[in-house]
Amino acid sequence: MESVLTQLPALLGVLVGTIGTMVATTVTERARWRRSQNVRWDERRLDAYADFTRAVKEIHLVSLGMLSGHRPGSRTPTLDREDGLARLAEADVRHTLTWEAVLLLGDATTVRAASTWRRAVRNLEQAARSLPTPPDNLAAMVGQADEARDDFYQAARDGLGVGGGTVEQFRRPVEGRIPTARH
Structure with missing residues (x-):
């Protein structure tokens, strides 16, 4: 023992x-x-955000092409109404599918920013669909869509932990200066 x-x-x-x-x-x-x-999940989120961005940007660009003749100083080539409507219909399908992935995988801040951008681009799309009568506030609508895009990019980068400088492509108003968008 x-x-x-x-x-x-x-x-x-x-x-x-x-x-x-x-x-x-x-x-x-x-x-x-x-x-x-x-x-x-970060890789999947990045893929979802990139796919969503391409789909929304396509709707944005097609809409701007359709509205080009009504935007003084526009450098976007004018797009025929019938061709534009067909392209919008195709882009809408891609957008709907990619939106679901953002909802599923995105953090709350990024989903809110994506929704805001989506609404702003929808407004442009509706304006393009309503031609030949463009809205009076077309320049403001374009500015809102560009600003919402920048906010989405920043939220997505923050959510993914991507560092680096600013992603702004839309110049925000500074002391009475009129913002201009860069495309």
């Missing part, structure tokens, strides 16, 4: 070491799994 008592500290040391190793391995594996999942 005395030999068991003398070996008890060594046995307890082995037991504590084994338990410590098991705990450390479990914690490490869980952390590795979480990192792997985060990378996986």
Whole structure:
């Protein structure tokens, strides 16, 4: 019995070491799994945002092409109404499908920004569909869509942890200066 008592500290040391190793391995594996999942979902989120961006930008550009004749100084080539309507219909399908992925994978801030951009571009699309009578506030509508795009890009970058400089393509008003959009 005395030999068991003398070996008890060594046995307890082995037991504590084994338990410590098991705990450390479990914690490490869980952390590795979480990192792997985060990378996986970030990649899917990036793909969803990029697909959504292409679809909304297509609707934006087609609408601007249809409205080009009503926008003084526009550099966008004028697009025939019938061709534009057909292209809008095709782009709408892609947009609807990509929107679902953004809703499913996006964080709340990015989804809100995407929704705002989507609404602003929808307004341009509706204006293009209502031709030959363009709205009086067409320049403001274009500015709203451009500003909403910048806000979406920033929210998506923040949500994905992408650093770097500004993504603004729309110049925000500064002390009474009229904003201009760069396309």
